[in-house]
Amino acid sequence: MIVHQAYRFALDPTPAQARALSTHCGAARFAFNWGLALVKAVMDQREAEKSYGIAPADLTPPLRWSLPALRKVWNQVKDDVAPWWAECSKESYSSGLDSLARALNNWTTSRDGKRKGRAVRFPRFRSKRRARRSCRFTTGGVRVEADRRHINLPKLGRIRTHESTRKLARRLEAGTARVLSATVRLEGGRWHCSFTCEVQRADPPPAQPDVVIGVDLGITHLAVLSRPLSGVTNAVGAVPNPKHFARASAALRRKSRAVSRKHGPDSRTGARPSKRWERADQRRNRIHHRVANLRRDGLHKLTTALAAGFGTIVIENLNVAGMLSNRRLARSIADAGFAEIRRQLAYKTRWRGSRLVVADRWFPSSRTCSDCGAAKAKLPLHIRVFRCDSCGLEIDRDLNAARNLAALAVSSTTGTGGTGDLEPPCSNGRGADRKTRALCGQAAVKRPDRSADLPVGCPAGASRIRSCR
Structure with missing residues (x-):
């Protein structure tokens, strides 16, 4: 493959090479700002001419936003706008123009409704001190x-x-x-x-190609698997949550207080930060980067073990963006990295030839009994033990959800994705246009504020954060 x-x-x-690297990055930033200024000037000129009543055929010719078009204009004027251009590689200027072409394309597709996610703003000029x-x-x-x-x-x-x-x-x-x-x-x-x-790549196939495993992501435990995995989980199947950001919070508070005592930048007056502020800010940023590296390393080890061990992996289609709007849980959710786990599993299962199944967002994995299949009308988040009223099963809530996810791949009764699917097959890419099926003979009712049918007992206008589970 x-x-x-x-x-x-x-x-x-x-030191000389570090200065040269900074110079090349500055040249890329210069090319980006030059191209953005040219694009804005052409757009403003055309808008002004339209307001004067000039015919469309007589307007200033539009400027194409592709990399070849921008690079062609740059090569024509680089001797005038940047007489020092020969000091850096031509790739640095091409890199800046390529970033501009991508940013303009993202803005265009977002404005036209062809891009998923949040609306993308028009590109802004890159600051010398704040730009990466x-x-x-x-x-x-x-x-x-x-x-x-x-x-x-x-x-x-x-x-x-x-x-x-x-x-x-x-x-x-x-x-x-x-x-x-x-x-x-x-x-x-x-x-x-x-x-x-x-x-x-020629990665070996998973060790257990015929085994299905369900993965329920959480905060108390980073993940709970439907079956234990040696060297990764405990005897129950839970992966401990290292909480890297929480552990580094005390050090971050100390470094942040040190930064606040220094003379920092002021956007209102244009004051530049002091050297001591810059050094203190660098010490604080090192902690952030260490936390990010530790989190990335742990997630890679977990996803690699899952992809190498099992032929079919079932996860949930979580609304991470909506979950982050909960101010009580946002920091813990961001520290866990739910979206990164799914992204890594998507390509690692393709490498191994295994199968990644994405459960529907409205699948009641936590409210359904993994033994008899009976579903509860509601199950508050603070109740951590699932007790079935039909068969009397008592089991950890997350373990029960993981077993239901594993059974989902076998039964295939609700929305699932295919091998390595990044998104479930649906019209809007979020899975929200699907209808939740009524379970255990419960009648489905039509809620006025939602187009999907919800089981009786699910509160009207239930948040996607809880997914009615």
Whole structure:
């Protein structure tokens, strides 16, 4: 299987190379701002001409927003707008224009209703101090050196890496990978280089290809599996939640107080921050980056174990954006990384040849008895033990939901996705246009404020955060 995969390495540039990297990122930011100013000028000119009653055929010709069109205009005027352009690689300016073309395309598709999610605003100019320092190289001498301790970038030359590049170098030497681009970025006070490669993967199939496992995500436990997994869960099947951000909150409070005592930037007066403020802010940002790295490492280990161990994995289609609107749980939900777990499972199941099934958002996994199938009308969130009124089963709420999800893949009675589906098949991409089936003989009633049929006992206008579970 041929996939696109990124390999990210930390760099150890010399002071001169660090300044050169910053210069290339600044050149990309300059090209972005120049192109955005040109686009706004053409748009404003056309609007002004329309207000004067000028015929459409006589208006100023529109400017195409594609990368080739913007790069063509840049090459015509670069000697006038940037006489110093030869100091940086041409890839830095192309990187900035490519970012602008993508931003304008996202705004256009969002405005036309062709893009899912929240509305995308029109691009804004990038500040010299607030913008992320990043630059991408697609052509030229982009390679990993044979000593596995250096990389080579156009105009920048050889740069030493902080870690060994053998993981990518072995694939390049074997001919199973091809470098497409390299992106340098400053994060947490350290430069990183990410190689986007076309990789030919031959991952082994899952250890238990015929086994189905349900995964119920939560806050008390990061995930509860329908069956225990050695080395990952406890005897019950629960994966402990490390709560990296909560553990680092005390250190973050101390660093934030130190930052607040320094003379920081002021957007109203244009005052620039002091050097002490910048150093204190860097120390605080290092904690944020460490938390992000720890969370990413833990989620990768969990999703890799699931994809390598089971042939079918069933998860829920959670409304994470809606759940984050709950101010009491937003921080814990963001710290758990529900969306990242689903994203990683989506591509890792494709690599392994396993199957990812996405349950419908309105599937009552927590309210349904995993033994007899009887469903409760409602089950408040604070009740953590499920007690069945029909068969008398008493079981942990999350474990009961995980077993129901596992049984869902076998019965296939409610909305499920296919192999590696990122979204369930529906018209709007959110699963909200489906109708919840009445369970255990309950009559379905039509609520005036929702088009879907809900079982009797579900409160009218129930929030998608709780999914009526």
